[in-house]
Amino acid sequence: MKRRQFVKNATALTAGGLVLPYILPSGRLFARTNVPKAEYVVFVMFGGGLRQQDSILQRYLADSQGFNIEGNILYNILEGAAPASKIAYGTTPAGQPNGSQPIPKILSQSLQKQGTIFAEMRAISGGHYGGWNSLITGSRVEGQGLKVRPINPTVFEYARKFGGFKATDVWFVGNTISNSIPLLNSSKHPDFGLEYGANFFAPGVTFGGDGIEALSKAKIYHPQEELEPMYKMKNFLDNTFNIRKGEMPGIKNTDEEKTQIKEFISNTFQRQAAGQIPMPPVSGGDGTTIGYAAEVLRVFKPKLLVVNLSNIDGCHSNFTGYLQAMHKADHAMGFLWNYIQTQIPEMSGKTIMLFTPECGRNQQHNPVQDENDWYGYDHGDANSLRVFGGMVGMNVPSNLMIGNESNPIGKVTDFNLTIADILGYKDNVKSAGLIDPEAKSLFDRI
Amino acid sequence: MNMRIFNTVGVMALIMILSACKKNTANYGVVQVSSKGTNLNKDKDKSNIEFHSILSTNLFQKPSSINELTALDRVIQSCGDKALINEVIISNYMNKPSVKLPSRAMMVDSTDRFIEETYIRFFIRRPTVAEMTWFKNFINANKSNPNFRPELVYTAFAASDEYMFY
Numbered sequence: 001m002k003r004r005q006f007v008k009n010a011t012a013l014t015a016g017g018l019v020l021p022y023i024l025p026s027g028r029l030f031a032r033t034n035v036p037k038a039e040y041v042v043f044v045m046f047g048g049g050l051r052q053q054d055s056i057l058q059r060y061l062a063d064s065q066g067f068n069i070e071g072n073i074l075y076n077i078l079e080g081a082a083p084a085s086k087i088a089y090g091t092t093p094a095g096q097p098n099g100s101q102p103i104p105k106i107l108s109q110s111l112q113k114q115g116t117i118f119a120e121m122r123a124i125s126g127g128h129y130g131g132w133n134s135l136i137t138g139s140r141v142e143g144q145g146l147k148v149r150p151i152n153p154t155v156f157e158y159a160r161k162f163g164g165f166k167a168t169d170v171w172f173v174g175n176t177i178s179n180s181i182p183l184l185n186s187s188k189h190p191d192f193g194l195e196y197g198a199n200f201f202a203p204g205v206t207f208g209g210d211g212i213e214a215l216s217k218a219k220i221y222h223p224q225e226e227l228e229p230m231y232k233m234k235n236f237l238d239n240t241f242n243i244r245k246g247e248m249p250g251i252k253n254t255d256e257e258k259t260q261i262k263e264f265i266s267n268t269f270q271r272q273a274a275g276q277i278p279m280p281p282v283s284g285g286d287g288t289t290i291g292y293a294a295e296v297l298r299v300f301k302p303k304l305l306v307v308n309l310s311n312i313d314g315c316h317s318n319f320t321g322y323l324q325a326m327h328k329a330d331h332a333m334g335f336l337w338n339y340i341q342t343q344i345p346e347m348s349g350k351t352i353m354l355f356t357p358e359c360g361r362n363q364q365h366n367p368v369q370d371e372n373d374w375y376g377y378d379h380g381d382a383n384s385l386r387v388f389g390g391m392v393g394m395n396v397p398s399n400l401m402i403g404n405e406s407n408p409i410g411k412v413t414d415f416n417l418t419i420a421d422i423l424g425y426k427d428n429v430k431s432a433g434l435i436d437p438e439a440k441s442l443f444d445r446i
Numbered sequence: 447m448n449m450r451i452f453n454t455v456g457v458m459a460l461i462m463i464l465s466a467c468k469k470n471t472a473n474y475g476v477v478q479v480s481s482k483g484t485n486l487n488k489d490k491d492k493s494n495i496e497f498h499s500i501l502s503t504n505l506f507q508k509p510s511s512i513n514e515l516t517a518l519d520r521v522i523q524s525c526g527d528k529a530l531i532n533e534v535i536i537s538n539y540m541n542k543p544s545v546k547l548p549s550r551a552m553m554v555d556s557t558d559r560f561i562e563e564t565y566i567r568f569f570i571r572r573p574t575v576a577e578m579t580w581f582k583n584f585i586n587a588n589k590s591n592p593n594f595r596p597e598l599v600y601t602a603f604a605a606s607d608e609y610m611f612y
Contacts, residue, residue, distance in 0.1 A: 182523050198526060200526030201526070205521060206524040206525060210517040214534075215531075215534050218537040219537040221537070226594075230598045230601055233599060237606035238607045240577060241611075250528030
């Protein structure tokens with residue numbers, strides 16, 4: 001082959017390789033606008049309201065209860081020595097004081113060492129639902145009411161519309177069905193909406209007592225002999241009925257995806273009964289939610305999974321419980337990252353995990369004291385807008401700390417755009433014009 | 447004399463009959479319609495509790511308790527794909543011994559009646575001619591499949607979009 005012909009062919013192949021794979025195989029409508037940074041994203045909404053002073057600033061009881069005792073109780077996430085006295089953040093062995101046994105560290109290297117931490121970011125809202133909305137939608141809408149879907153598109157809808165992902169590629173695992181959490185899997189925006197929404201489970205309910213009663217004895221039909229004719233009849237009935245006369249109340253999976261999810265539900269009950277769900281060594285509450293999130297990751301290997309934690313919010317009335325919940329959530333996050341790296345080969349080394357709370361907590365305590373006479377903290381003041389966040393994994397700079405108390409860098413609305421940046425459709429999201437105009441990908445903040 | 451009186455009375459009676467009020471035959475515009483029509487204008491979605499209250503009545507001939515319905519409502523809220531989770535709940539129902547289903551023989555031998563009764567049971571309407579034809583053909587085509595049972599037809603109806611609306 002002549003040199004000129006070779007160069008011509010090579011150029012054409014390279015150009016084709018850049019464009020065609022993103023349009024043809026998946027049927028996606030939008031070409032990637034940037035080179036993806038990783039194949040998978042896991043986003044942990046590490047929340048319930050996390051006070052900067054007690055978390056990343058590692059002041060333990062020094063900046064909250066008047067004891068001069070500092071230390072790091074998030075040692076899977078952050079570097080720093082644990083508190084040396086008044087240990088109340090751990091578990092409670094029989095006959096021992098409450099919280100006196102710290103949970104052993106899971107990760108050999110903290111997420112801080114492995115990735116990048118944004119030490120002083122700004123939240124949009126000092127409340128939970130406004131905070132979740134800002135994380136999920138990347139927008140500044142603070143007045144979002146409960147019991148309604150977000151006004152602006154969610155991170156899931158951007159992923160499905162611009163990333164071309166199918167429904168089982170995009171998951172939201174919630175810790176509860178309260179506080180309108182189940183409504184965060186899709187917005188009501190006319191250009192996006194349920195058509196692009198995420199699959200959602202609240203494992204505490206889906207696989208809890210109510211779920212066992214309602215779902216665990218479901219028949220598994222034969223795919224060809226039973227399911228195929230059943231779906232043919234259902235599809236005929238659905239085509240006859242004009243669904244546009246009303247809006248479907250949930251997202252839609254294809255028949256094939258439905259079969260896959262039904263098998264997942266059935267298998268999960270069996271694995272649950274056999275004690276095979278991958279739970280953190282210390283589970284319960286948020287730990288259990290993380291365990292089921294790990295199970296979703298193991299089975300579906302979704303491109304995007306968002307998981308919400310909230311036990312930390314017990315701080316309103318129980319500061320000791322808050323410390324324990326924070327410590328357990330750190331343990332659960334360490335477990336999740338370790339599980340992805342060691343137990344899911346398809347995702348290991350190809351995933352970025354992001355984490356941040358939806359809001360912080362107040363500077364001043366409230367009058368409620370717990371069993372240790374420690375005061376609770378609410379959220380809503382300026383201190384509640386102080387949060388930290390981070391990311392770890394493929395293409396994330398390691399051992400990097402960005403910003404500090406006197407130099408805040410980054411906003412919670414950055415996470416939506418960061419996910420778009422990681423998965424390769426950042427400019428599409430920006431062009432849609434529905435996110436915080438000041439939001440940036442965290443990679444662009446480094 | 448008597449004859450004259452008789453004639454007078456007769457004439458008066460004749461006048462009264464001819465000039466009397468006529469029966470009012472007002473037209474109120476009432477048209478005969480079937481209470482189970484073929485209309486598809488269902489545009490209000492059933493709440494989770496309404497859906498399963500009606501479904502359990504359709505399948506078990508008795509309603510669920512409010513505690514059962516509340517628990518089901520929680521489970522449905524805990525899943526993003528409502529249609530999917532309803533299908534799982536329906537198949538869970540189908541595993542219960544108290545579910546009341548027509549026999550396969552009835553479906554195969556009295557197909558027209560089976561289709562019409564199924565439409566009325568689930569959709570509160572009769573099938574259109576096109577629907578009746580499609581289902582007759584489909585059931586006939588699947589006669590040789592021993593796994594094709596009324597349970598599958600009932601599941602398809604209970605899981606259909608139309609059944610989620612009223």
